[in-house]
Amino acid sequence: MTDIAPPTAAGSVMPIPGPSDPMVVPRKTPQRADGLIELVGLDRPAIAAALEAIGLPAKTARMRSSQLWHWIYHRGATDFAAMANIAKDHRALFARHFAVGRPEIVTAQASSDGTRKWLLRFADGEEAECVFIPDATRGTLCVSSQVGCTLNCRFCHTGTMKLVRNLTPGEIIGQVMLARDALGEWPGATPAPITRPVVNDAADDDEDDDVWVPGAHNPGNNYTPEGRMLTNIVMMGMGEPLYNFENVKAALQIVMDGEGLGLSKRRITLSTSGVVPMMARAGAEIGVNLAVSLHAVSKEIRDEIVPLNRKYGIEQLLQACADYPGINNARRITFEYVMLAGKNDSDEDAHELVRLIRKYRLPAKVNLIPFNPWPGSFYECSSDERIRAFSDIIFRAGISAPVRRPRGRDIMAACGQLKSASEKISRADLDKRAAEKELSWTL
Ligand code: SAH
Numbered sequence: 001m002t003d004i005a006p007p008t009a010a011g012s013v014m015p016i017p018g019p020s021d022p023m024v025v026p027r028k029t030p031q032r033a034d035g036l037i038e039l040v041g042l043d044r045p046a047i048a049a050a051l052e053a054i055g056l057p058a059k060t061a062r063m064r065s066s067q068l069w070h071w072i073y074h075r076g077a078t079d080f081a082a083m084a085n086i087a088k089d090h091r092a093l094f095a096r097h098f099a100v101g102r103p104e105i106v107t108a109q110a111s112s113d114g115t116r117k118w119l120l121r122f123a124d125g126e127e128a129e130c131v132f133i134p135d136a137t138r139g140t141l142c143v144s145s146q147v148g149c150t151l152n153c154r155f156c157h158t159g160t161m162k163l164v165r166n167l168t169p170g171e172i173i174g175q176v177m178l179a180r181d182a183l184g185e186w187p188g189a190t191p192a193p194i195t196r197p198v199v200n201d202a203a204d205d206d207e208d209d210d211v212w213v214p215g216a217h218n219p220g221n222n223y224t225p226e227g228r229m230l231t232n233i234v235m236m237g238m239g240e241p242l243y244n245f246e247n248v249k250a251a252l253q254i255v256m257d258g259e260g261l262g263l264s265k266r267r268i269t270l271s272t273s274g275v276v277p278m279m280a281r282a283g284a285e286i287g288v289n290l291a292v293s294l295h296a297v298s299k300e301i302r303d304e305i306v307p308l309n310r311k312y313g314i315e316q317l318l319q320a321c322a323d324y325p326g327i328n329n330a331r332r333i334t335f336e337y338v339m340l341a342g343k344n345d346s347d348e349d350a351h352e353l354v355r356l357i358r359k360y361r362l363p364a365k366v367n368l369i370p371f372n373p374w375p376g377s378f379y380e381c382s383s384d385e386r387i388r389a390f391s392d393i394i395f396r397a398g399i400s401a402p403v404r405r406p407r408g409r410d411i412m413a414a415c416g417q418l419k420s421a422s423e424k425i426s427r428a429d430l431d432k433r434a435a436e437k438e439l440s441w442t443l
């Protein structure tokens with residue numbers, strides 16, 4: 001069987017197996033309503049197989065697949081007619097069988113701070129969000145890995161979504177390609193003017209700790225020598241990437257391919273809430289930077305706010321971090337820590353965090369995330385003074401602990417605010433939904 005066989009379950013929304021079985025979901029080619037086969041998301045052998053399936057001899061298929069690869073992933077072409085080095089009759093043949101698409105944009109919003117958010121709809125009507133965050137020296141795309149999330153961290157909007165499915169490699173990489181379209185970043189395209197912040201980071205070596213000057217406009221698209229605005233990718237959108245391991249891996253391999261989108265693994269960060277059994281594989285097989293959503297230092301509090309902790313506890317998680325392939329002082333693990341007033345933000349919590357990082361000898365930095373509220377959320381963000389005091393304790397222990405500035409809050413694009421459909425749901429229903437999800441994966 002090849003990768004291009006039409007999926008039998010396309011269009012259906014299925015429950016994703018829980019943490020007891022972080023199941024690998026087989027790769028599928030998304031089914032388009034027009035019956036064409038979508039090439040975005042396929043790797044070289046899969047493109048070659050698709051070409052053979054429409055009658056090209058193996059050798060020609062291999063040659064044409066390299067050309068298609070270049071046009072699709074390196075040049076951003078969506079029209080076969082533009083693929084100048086491919087014979088005309090083959091271009092026409094490809095157009096009859098294949099498509100090079102993009103997710104449909106349902107809404108595109110821009111924040112006053114330059115952040116952009118797209119709500120995307122996929123072939124089966126399911127939706128996910130994707131956010132671009134321009135900064136002083138880089139532009140970061142926050143990519144979703146699932147529609148919704150099977151985990152239900154108590155402070156996260158995505159976790160309240162009822163229906164969940166894994167995104168396919170094409171749907172994951174489609175977010176990156178769509179952002180490149182919007183930013184006018186393909187070779188030969190006219191770069192789109194973009195509002196981005198001016199920063200004052202003179203005495204600051206941490207890239208996350210920039211001072212944002214609202215309203216500043218700077219149209220110079222020159223983050224990289226090639227003039228790229230989209231320089232970094234974080235798998236921190238909707239969903240738990242390690243519960244969609246195979247598809248995330250396939251998509252990131254295309255993103256990292258030098259003849260594809262060509263982004264270095266050092267510029268890609270995968271964030272996990274702590275799916276311990278998949279962490280070593282992520283390091284060995286994908287090799288990107290790791291961020292871990294720690295958020296609490298005691299079993300009691302982490303069990304409550306990141307319920308996956310009941311399955312994989314803090315000590316187990318930190319041991320998996322210590323074992324993560326390729327970490328060293330130049331390539332540290334980032335611990336994400338959401339600041340929740342009165343919950344996880346005391347001086348004692350900060351000291352305990354330092355003790356744990358030292359105990360496991362982790363090359364680490366801590367990213368303090370002020371809690372971003374969402375409709376119906378029931379936590380409050382710690383005060384600025386509390387966050388500063390917490391950060392100071394960690395800094396004094398020699399560990400970097402910048403405070404992540406909320407970006408795009410006015411368009412609900414900040415960490416943990418993503419959710420594709422605005423359902424009206426009561427607190428009681430939220431609790432019920434959380435209990436159902438937990439039951440499904442603690443069994
Ligand atoms: N599922 C993955 C990646 C997506 S979430 C994970 O949990 O790591 C990206 C980050 O935003 C995580 O650290 C998450 O815990 C954090 N987050 C979720 N809800 C938030 C909120 N309301 N305010 C601030 N950060 C939040």
Ligand code: SF4
Nearest residue numbers: 149151153156159273
């Ligand atoms: Fe899922 Fe991450 Fe949100 Fe937790 S914080 S519910 S793992 S998306």
